[in-house]
Structure formats: C-alpha cells, structure tokens
Amino acid sequence: MENLSQIHLIPKFQLLFLIKIMEATSLSGVLSYTKLCGSSLCYSDDRFSRRIASFSRHSSNGFNGVNKPSSKALIKGPFLSDGLIQRRNLHLQAICRVGVYTFGENDVVESHHSHAMEEKIGVLLLNLGGPKTLKDVQPFLYNLFVDLDIIRLPRLFKLLQRPLAKLISVLRAPKSEEGYAAIGGGSPLRKITDEQENALRMALEAKNVNVSVYVGMRYWYPFTEEVIEQVDTLLDGIKWDDKGLAVAIAQNVDTGAILMQGFVNRGALATTITSRKATFFSRPRATLWTKGETSNNFINIYDKRGNKLCVQFSWRGFLLGHVRLLLVKLLEIQEQIGSSNIKMSNLVLI
Numbered sequence: 001m002e003n004l005s006q007i008h009l010i011p012k013f014q015l016l017f018l019i020k021i022m023e024a025t026s027l028s029g030v031l032s033y034t035k036l037c038g039s040s041l042c043y044s045d046d047r048f049s050r051r052i053a054s055f056s057r058h059s060s061n062g063f064n065g066v067n068k069p070s071s072k073a074l075i076k077g078p079f080l081s082d083g084l085i086q087r088r089n090l091h092l093q094a095i096c097r098v099g100v101y102t103f104g105e106n107d108v109v110e111s112h113h114s115h116a117m118e119e120k121i122g123v124l125l126l127n128l129g130g131p132k133t134l135k136d137v138q139p140f141l142y143n144l145f146v147d148l149d150i151i152r153l154p155r156l157f158k159l160l161q162r163p164l165a166k167l168i169s170v171l172r173a174p175k176s177e178e179g180y181a182a183i184g185g186g187s188p189l190r191k192i193t194d195e196q197e198n199a200l201r202m203a204l205e206a207k208n209v210n211v212s213v214y215v216g217m218r219y220w221y222p223f224t225e226e227v228i229e230q231v232d233t234l235l236d237g238i239k240w241d242d243k244g245l246a247v248a249i250a251q252n253v254d255t256g257a258i259l260m261q262g263f264v265n266r267g268a269l270a271t272t273i274t275s276r277k278a279t280f281f282s283r284p285r286a287t288l289w290t291k292g293e294t295s296n297n298f299i300n301i302y303d304k305r306g307n308k309l310c311v312q313f314s315w316r317g318f319l320l321g322h323v324r325l326l327l328v329k330l331l332e333i334q335e336q337i338g339s340s341n342i343k344m345s346n347l348v349l350i
C-alpha cells in the first residue's frame with residue numbers, strides 16, 4: 001500500500017478507489033511462493049500438455065498488451081520440452097535437486113529422498129508495475145486498461161475491449177507523460193520493488209535462509225509471465241499423471257473447507273499463478289477454464305483481509321501445499337528478521 005500512496009500521478013479520488021480495490025484483491029506487493037523441488041532427474045510426460053497448450057485458450061484476463069507476453073507464450077515455452085525437462089535457468093537447476101512435497105501442517109509429507117533434504121524456497125514478489133520511460137506510458141496504459149479486472153465491458157461488447165483500451169491509452173498518454181516527466185520520467189514502482197527484493201534477499205542471506213527472490217509485474221516489465229518461466233522448475237516438482245494432469249483443490253485457508261476440486265495441467269497452474277484466479281483444466285473440453293469466468297464468482301488465490309490470506313488455491317501434493325507452507329515459513333522469517341530495516345508491512349504474506 002505504501003507503494004500506491006507514492007503514485008502521485010493518480011488523482012486523489014482515484015487513489016482512494018485503488019486502495020480499496022487493492023485491499024480487496026491484494027493486487028500489489030504480494031508475496032507468492034513456491035518451494036522449488038524435484039528430483040535431480042525429473043521426468044515428465046509433456047506430450048499431453050503440449051497438445052493442450054496448442055489449443056487451450058490463454059489466461060482469463062484477456063491480456064495481449066502491446067508489450068505484454070501472452071500466457072500462450074508462457075504455455076508454449078517451458079511446456080514443450082520432451083522427456084527430461086530442460087532446466088534452462090542454471091541457477092534454478094542448481095537449486096532444484098531434492099524432492100520433498102509438503103502440504104499443510106497436518107498433511108502427509110512425501111519425499112523422494114528421505115534424509116538430508118535441503119529445502120529450497122523461492123519468493124516471487126508481485127506488483128503492478130509502471131512505465132519506465134515516457135515512451136512506455138501508452139503501452140503501459142494499454143496493458144492496464146485491457147485488464148478485465150480494471151475494465152470489463154458487458155459480454156455483448158466484448159470485442160470492443162481491446163479497441164477501447166487502445167483508445168483510452170492513446171488519449172490519456174500525453175497527460176500521463178506530463179505527470180511522469182514531472183517525477184523524473186518514469187514510474188518509481190519498479191525501483192521500489194527492486195529495493196524491496198534486494199532488502200529481502202540481503203536480510204534472508206544475513207540469516208542464512210536460502211531463498212531465491214524474484215519480482216514479477218502485472219502491467220510492465222518484468223512481467224509475471226516471464227518470471228514464471230524462470231521459476232518453471234517449480235512445475236517440474238509436481239507429480240503429473242500420465243496425461244500431464246494433477247488434482248487441484250481450492251481450500252479456505254482459515255477453515256480448511258474445500259471449495260472445489262478439479263484437474264490442472266502445467267498451463268492451468270501457470271495461469272493460476274499469473275492471473276491469481278483458480279484455473280482448472282477441463283477434461284471433457286480439453287481446455288483451461290477459470291472458475292467464475294461466467295459467474296464472476298472467482299476463487300482468488302489470495303484475498304487479503306488485514307494481513308490474512310482467506311482463500312488459496314492448493315494443489316493436492318504440490319504447489320498449494322507449498323504456498324501454504326510459505327505462510328508459515330515467511331512468518332517465521334519475518335520474526336527472524338523483525339529488527340531489520342526491511343519493510344515487511346509492504347508485503348502481503350500468503
């Protein structure tokens with residue numbers, strides 16, 4: 001929220017509006033997490049995912065911004081490898097070597113290596129992003145206004161969504177550019193988030209906590225989709241069945257109540273992370289679908305009330321459990337680094 005209050009360019013009434021929305025949806029400064037895991041040789045049958053990826057629709061928010069990578073690209077890239085999954089990021093390769101999968105406190109822990117498991121944690125700092133330079137302003141605004149979470153036209157006018165985003169962004173850009181020029185020629189959001197990232201990394205290193213920290217932005221570089229590609233190895237840690245599917249469960253974090261159960265493939269999982277809405281794979285239709293896309297009754301993977309995550313999307317066995325584990329882990333970490341200068345209040349722990 002502090003980040004938001006630094007958005008001087010936004011008219012006051014709009015800022016208030018933003019803050020309200022942000023509280024409801026945790027769009028900014030959210031910490032997402034996954035434990036990066038998998039055995040050192042991680043095999044997966046990707047043929048099914050590949051077939052699905054070729055005709056599944058991309059994420060629910062309909063992004064195809066001027067500079068924003070579509071989720072299609074995301075689905076294509078890392079999911080096309082055959083057999084032995086290629087780990088393209090050497091750093092991740094190095095840290096992705098143990099197989100331990102943890103659920104909630106009372107759940108079963110399954111491991112490929114029963115002893116001496118080294119737990120690796122990845123933290124993804126999610127933020128909204130802002131234009132870096134004046135020439136980024138219009139495409140940035142396009143990315144913002146094409147987001148269905150910001151402007152959603154009635155179904156009937158769905159086709160106008162993109163032209164409208166383009167129109168507003170072009171019309172507004174000159175005024176916004178003026179504003180950005182007045183504060184140094186670009187948005188401070190990226191810098192602030194990078195500083196948080198570094199502070200978090202340093203604080204954790206100082207405590208000998210082995211965590212990889214990443215930043216992903218929703219409307220400008222580095223886009224979450226790209227960053228998710230970097231942390232793609234996390235998907236390798238999931239035990240996919242021979243059709244490339246795993247069971248996913250959306251669970252209320254407070255009560256443990258199961259909200260729904262379905263199947264996910266790699267694309268659904270990646271879309272869930274980037275869109276922050278529970279997305280499943282429909283077996284009969286062989287496509288991805290986001291719960292709530294017709295009813296608007298989404299399952300948000302986080303929903304901030306105060307500092308508390310209310311609902312989260314869990315995967316039987318993997319990511320969900322890891323996310324949940326993160327809650328505990330990061331709270332512990334927060335205690336450990338309590339006296340450091342890192343502004344944990346800026347980060348929503350999920």
Ligand SMILES: C=CC1=C(C)c2cc3[nH]c(cc4nc(cc5[nH]c(cc1n2)c(C)c5CCC(=O)O)C(CCC(=O)O)=C4C)c(C)c3C=C
Nearest residue numbers: 007009010021128129130131150172175176179187188189
């Ligand atoms: C009618 C106009 C706008 C609506 C509605 C709106 C909603 C909205 N915006 C964000 C997040 C951000 N907005 C940012 C900049 C920005 N937003 C608008 C307009 C609307 N936003 C404009 C014109 C601009 C450009 C700056 C300006 O001219 O005032 C940013 C970037 C901030 C930065 O650091 O650069 C963010 C982030 C949300 C979450 C939201 C609705 C939920």
Ligand SMILES: [Fe+2]
Nearest residue numbers: 010014018144
């Ligand atoms: Fe805005």
